[in-house]
Amino acid sequence: MSDVFNWQLGREMSYPYDESHPDWQFAFVFNINRCIACQTCTMACKSTWTFSKGQEFMWWNNVESKPYGGYPRNWDVKLLGMLEKANPDEQIWDTFSKGPEKPFGVFEGKTIFEAADKDPSARAPKRALGYLPTDEEWQNPNIHEETASGKTMKEGEWGRSAQLPEHDIWFFYLQRLCNHCSYPACLAACPRKAIYKRKEDGIVLIDQKRCRGYRKCVEACPYKKPMYRPTTRVSEKCIGCYPRIEGKDPELSPNREPLETRCMSSCVGKIRMQGLLPVKDGKWEAAPDHPLYYLIQERKIALPLYPQFGTQANGYYIPPRWVPQPHLEQMFGPGVANALVQYSCPDRELLSVLQLFRSTQQIIYKFKIEKGPKLAEIERTLPSGQKKVQEIYNDTVIGYNKFGKEVVRATTEQPSFERTKEHLNSI
C-alpha cells in the first residue's frame, strides 16, 4: 500500500498503487435541483453503448430515486453498513481543521481501501472493502419506478394488463455514471491489471482483451459501475464517450472540438455540465475561469458523492434544496450547508455560470462575464428560513472551447413577472 493525497478527505490515505495522475481529468457537475427524472440521459447512453445481447441489465448511466431505490439495489446503504461494521462509530469528519488543502476538514474514518482487511467474510486478502451484488439486485435500474407491473395476460385477453407503479413518498433523483475516480477501486482490485486510467483525460477503461471476467472490479467499485456481461464473460463500464471527448465526430465536431458525452448533451432539464480539468503536480491547476473549477473549487457548491469511500470521485453534485441536511451530509460530506446557502441565493457571477449548463454540446474550457446594468431585486429564502435579496444583473456569460473560440453566449435579460387575476388590466 502507498500513501496518496485525497483532497476530498483532507488527508493522505492508503492506496494499492503509487500516486499517479493524468494531464487532464474528466469531471462533471450535476444540479440535482433541476432533475425531473425524464431518464433521457439513461436512454441516450443505453441506445449508444449498451443495446446488445448480454447488456440487457447494463445501465452505465442511471437515475435512481433516493433514499429508496438504487442500481444495483441499495448499493450505497449496503457499503455504508459494511464500513460502519468495519469501523464502528468512527466514520466521522473533523470539520474544525478546514484549510486550503482540506476544504471540508479531515475525514477521520476509514476508506474502502483502509477497511479492506476488516471484511470477515473475505476468503482472501482484498484491496478494497466491497461486495458482489446479486442478479436480483441488478434487475431494476430504479425499482418500482421503471417497470410496469401487473397480471400477465393470456392471448386474447385484454384490459388493464399493466400499470406503472406509483408511490407517495419520494425524495430526489440521483443521476449516476462512472466517476472516473482519481483513485479507482476497480483499477486497484483488478488482478489482471486490465483497468487503466488514460493519461490524456483521466477516463478509466477496461481493456477487453486483458479482462478475464473475475468481477473483482464489480466487487470493489463502491459506486458499482463496472458490470459483468455474461455473453462475452468480461466486465464493461462507462467509457466516458471518449470518441466525443477526443472530438472525433465528423459531423458535430469537424475541427476536432471536444464534445460532452451523450448523457450530458441530451439532458432535458439542463442539469448537467461536463468538462476536462488541467492537472498539475497531482492537483487541479488553479483555473477560476473554468466553469467546473469555479463551481467545485472556488465556490464549493458542487460536492463529491460519498467522499468517505476514498476514491476521489470526479462526479460532483449541487445538492437539492428540499432535502433535510443530515441526509445530504451523509451523501455529500460536510460541505452541504455552505453549498445550500450559496445556491439558494446565487450572486451575479454564480447565476451567470449556472446559465452555461446545457447551452452548448461543446466542452467549455473557459468562461468570461460581461457585466450589465442591474435589472431587479428578488427576495429569496435561505435554508435557515431567513430572507435574502438576490440582485439580478443584465450580465452575459461567454463560453470558450478548447481552442479558445467563443462557442456560446448567454444573457440574463430581465425577469418577467405575471400579474395576478385581480390586477390583470391595471396600469
Next chain:
Amino acid sequence: MSERATESVGQSTAEEQFFKDEHPANRPAETGDPMGMTAESAPGDPELMLTILVEEYASLGMNADEIMRIFDDPFYGATANLKRLLGEDRIRTRINEVVQNCGALRVSVRS
C-alpha cells in the same frame, strides 16, 4: 342484457378484484420478498420540492404555462408524481405564486 355484455361485466369484476387483492401496489409487504419495499420512509416535504422545482425552471427562463407543461407530461417522473400527489390546482397556484414573486428570468442563448 346480451350474453356478451354479461361476460364483459363478469370479466371487469374479476379484474377489479385481482387488482384489489393481488396487484403488487396493493398487496401487503411480505418479509423476505426480494421485490418488496424494505426502506423506511424519510421526512420530506413535497410542497418544498414543488416550490424549488418551479423556481429552478423559472430561473431557466420558462413562464408559468411552460412550467405547467412539465407537470402535465407523464414521462417526467418527478413533476408528474407531484401533480398526482398535490393535484393540478395546487400546482397551478404554486407556479403562479412563484412566478409572481420571483419572476421568470429571461435568458437568451446564442451559440
